[in-house]
Amino acid sequence: MSLIFVAPDRSLSAWKDAIHKVDPNLDVEIWPQIDNPKRVQFAVCWNQPKHVLDNYPNLKAVSSLGAGVDHLLEDDFLPADVNICRVVSSSLIQQMKEYVLGTVISIQRNFVHYIRQKDQQQWQAHTHPLASDLAIGIMGLGKLGKPVAQQLSELGYQVNGWSRSPKTIENISTFAGRDEFSAFLQKTQILVCLLPLTDETNGILDLETLKQLQSPSWIINVARGEHLVDEDLIYALDTDIIKGAWLDVFSEEPLPDRHAFWNRSNIMITPHIASITQPSEVADQIVENYKRALSGMELNYEVDRQKGY
The missing domain is CATH 3.40.50.720 (NAD(P)-binding Rossmann-like Domain)
Known part of the structure; x- marks a missing residue:
């Protein structure tokens, strides 16, 4: 054997x-x-x-x-x-908590802008919201999504969660099922996808979803690349429907050299390393x-x- x-x-x-x-x-x-x-x-x-x-x-x-x-x-x-x-x-959970928190703070505090300004020797301050004024929506409240949501809530962010079935989590507003999906999106500025990939969730990050987010908005995908409709994200960014995206997973990995994501300054890319x-x-x-x-x-x-x- x-x-x-x-x-x-x-x-x-x-x-x-x-x-x-x-x-x-x-x-x-x-x-x-x-x-x-x-x-x-x-x-x-x-x-x-x-x-x-x-x-x-x-x-x-x-x-x-x-x-x-x-x-x-x-x-x-x-x-x-x-x-x-x-x-x-536990380390998978901890790594995911670190990754999502890091991306949220980078978005909130404009760190990507400052890194690029340094490369160009520019000195320019940018305004940023307080954590208490920033609404974060977590899609998926399972073994990874729930602790990620709880950490962000404990740090003072407004946190909403959406899942397939109803969940109750202290200090987090929760939504469940397709009937409550739109209400969840409309309360969200930074959308974090931590859903399992199923027939129901494949392609869930499409143009219709992105259009319902609060403006300005970002998405963070650390679940599976197939959750995202790539061409819908490009369109949403090019038409200012959303402001940016932070992606760790892709429908084809490694991401092909000619993929449109490489040429978008408002798409941050990491090579599937959020939680190893x-x-x-x-x-x-x-x-x-x-x-x-x-x-x-x-x-x-x-x-x-x-x-x-």
Whole structure:
């Protein structure tokens, strides 16, 4: 029996070492060097190629290498009877809190403008709103969205949250479902997307959504690139519907050299680094779920295929 890692765009030696620190007796292999496909019973994946996961006839379960699972749910070659789980860690939450707070403060205090002014040897002050005057909307109030919203609220920002089902969070105005989506947007100046990617949320950051934000407005996308309709963002920026965007995720990664986002000074780009899984922190979760899968037990952090998270 073996556990395999399938992540062609990641260096995986640290992952293998972390697993062996938890249980040195486990047989751990890294795709594509798999000795015997029939021995594979558990896979840990990130952006796996097509026609990989259907090569293992005894595969019982698959785990995402991170918090997102859309790369697994969208894999038509993953057998329907294979259970899916994710990893959850405090550092993923902390990193996301840091990233979103950093982008919010950079937008609020015009730091990008000042960095560019320094390059041009310009000395010019810009006005900025107080935290208490800035309305931030968090789309998605799950394991990442809720703590992000709470941190911003504790620092004095006006925080609204929107989710699929009703949530109650102290000091945060919450909205739920499509019926309350417009009301949520109309109270938002900086829109932060932390939604899971599902059929319902694919393309949710479209022109209709952007037009309903308070002016001036920004968006921050740290969820999945497919949430955003790229051409709608370009149009909204070029017509002053919104002021700017801070993007860490893209529908195609790495972002192609000729993509229009590169040429827009009001789009900030980071290379999908908002929250990165640390092998040493989640290796015990992976080993635990591997053993649960072998025993026929319910997985920790198991994903509902129908809901998409």
